[in-house]
Amino acid sequence: MKTGNRKLQEEKVFKDPVHRYIHVRDELIWDLIGTKEFQRLRRIRQLGTTFLTFHGAEHTRFNHSLGVYEIMRRIIEVFEGKPYWQHEERLLCLSAALLHDIGHGPFSHSFEKVFQTDHEWWTRKIITGDTEVHHVLTRMGKDFPQKVADVIEKTYPNKLVVSMISSQIDADRMDYLQRDAFYTGVSYGHFDMERILRVMRPREDQVVIKNTGMHAVEDYIMSRYQMYWQVYFHPVTRSAEVILSKILQRVKHLQASGYSFKQPPLHFQGFFDKKLSLDDYLQLDESVTLFYFQMWQKEDDATLSDLCQRFMNRHLFKYVEFDQHFVMNEWLKLQELFRKAGMDPEYYLVIDSSSDLPYDFYRPGEEDEERMPIHLLTPDKKLRELSRESDIVEAISGKKRTDHKLYYPKEWLDTPGYENEKQQIKDILQVHDGKTDTKQ
Structure with missing residues (x-):
């Protein structure tokens, strides 16, 4: 059995469209990349349903995780020999950067919301449980996997190490902003990372930036702001996310009511029973999920069939923008009109809210490293x-x-039937009708 870490006889490189090359010199990192749990990330998209809006957004959490590792490796090169940096933390930082997203499931945020699960909890299970990842990590000592989990969970005692992967300006954010901008084809997410890396400095409990690099950080903050509103909260993406969530919600309801599926949701059974094993969780990826969506288009349940056809063929919901007065004054009336017209508002009338704090102050009394200024x-x-x-x-x-x-x-x-109710619905929505087209 291998113990410790060795330098590879020959450096391994991944050609990367964002960082040009990703360099691997440690046997520990190379072997972690080769584990089945890490390879599973090739089958999970980084941006969930965004590929239905920006057709290039097919990149995966595998791509992103390698990118975060590479940025972390370069930050450490800058930190070596400087006060506050401890060289013995190097492999811990690299491992945490590589594995920080390993617990993500298919279309993870929708799954988490419907099935009350948490990718961070699964990340800890993968790192500390009976997995290939865990066995590789234990080469560095029995307590090493727990240390990696603690860094990702933000409970590791050395806050400098935590801040390198989870703060207002960290390896994770710096990769996903550039990577997501590249694959979506937008110009907003680009900033001078080379400059930021050169002016990063380690301190006792956080990474700081030399004041000469302030303008590069301003550019980064604005890039983040633009990416949230132009990509992450794009209304077409949100429409696809809404339909995806409603598919899962409908399956959950049908399963609980004893419905007989033509294609039983076997891979989801653990979610329904709340007895999901780690092995079952790792079997579920986006290719498996899309197989079910494809098959459920033929189900006898009209709602599930319709929602799956909408998702698979990109027949998405339209939208209107509204303010809080709408909910108070017209929401209940609109729901009732949908019911009268034979359309279940639980699945076909959905409020979605998006919000972001582009640069959030640390608030005294809140122990959250991500809000550290x-x-x-x-x-x-x-x-x-x-x-x-x-x-x-x-x-x-x-x-x-x-x-x-x-x-x-x-x-x-605009379909025949219930013309009176449908006209009333149109009249209500017309008042709030802003941009409603879900095509780009």
Whole structure:
């Protein structure tokens, strides 16, 4: 049995469209990449349903995890020999960067919401349970897998190490912003990462930025803001996400009511029973999920069949934008009209809200490293919070933007039958009708 870590006889490289090359020199990292749990990430898209909006967004969590590892490797190269950095933490940081997303399931956020599961919990199970990943990690000592899990869970005692993978400016965010921008084809997510890496410095409990790099960080903050509203919260993507969630919700309901499936949801049984084993969880990926969606198009249940056809063939819901007064004044009436017209509002009338804090202050009393502010290191070695030095960041700092949209099957309103009710629905929605087309 192997113990410890060795340098590979020859460096391994992955050709990468974002970082050009990803370099692997440690046997430990190379063997982790080869585990079946890590290879499973090839079958899980990084951006879930976004491929239905931006057709290039087919990249996976495998791509992203390698990218986070590469950025972490380069940060460590900058930190070596500097105060506060401990060289013995190097492999811990690289392992945590590589494995930080290993617990994600197919279309993970929708699954988590419907089935009350948590990818971070599964990440810990994969790292500390009876898995190939765990057996590779234990070469570095029996406590090493738990240390890796603690870094990802943000409970590891050395907060500098935690901040390198989970903070306002970390290896994870710096990879996914650039990678998602590249694969979606948008221009918003690009920033000067080379400059940011050169001006990063380790401190006792966090990564800080030399004040000479402030403008590169401003660019990063604005890129993040633009990516959220132009890509992550794109209304077409949200429409696909809504339908995906409703498919899972319908399957869960049918299973509980004793419905006889033509294609029984065998791979979902553990979610229904709340007795999902780690092995069962690892068997479920997006190719398996899409197989079920494909087959469920032929189910006798009209709602499940219709929702699956919509998802598989991209016949998505349209939307109107609205404010909170709409919910108070017209929501119940609209639901009742849908019922009268023979359309279940539980599945075909859905409110979706998106919100983001582009740069969130640390709030006293909240122990959350992700809200730790970015600090600039001045020439006299003092720390200054970024928004106090940058007018650009100060302008958007802590400001929460929220969009409320109502999704519904617009084409159904023009079909024969229930004309009176459908006209009333149109009249209500027309008042709130902003941009409603779900084509790009």
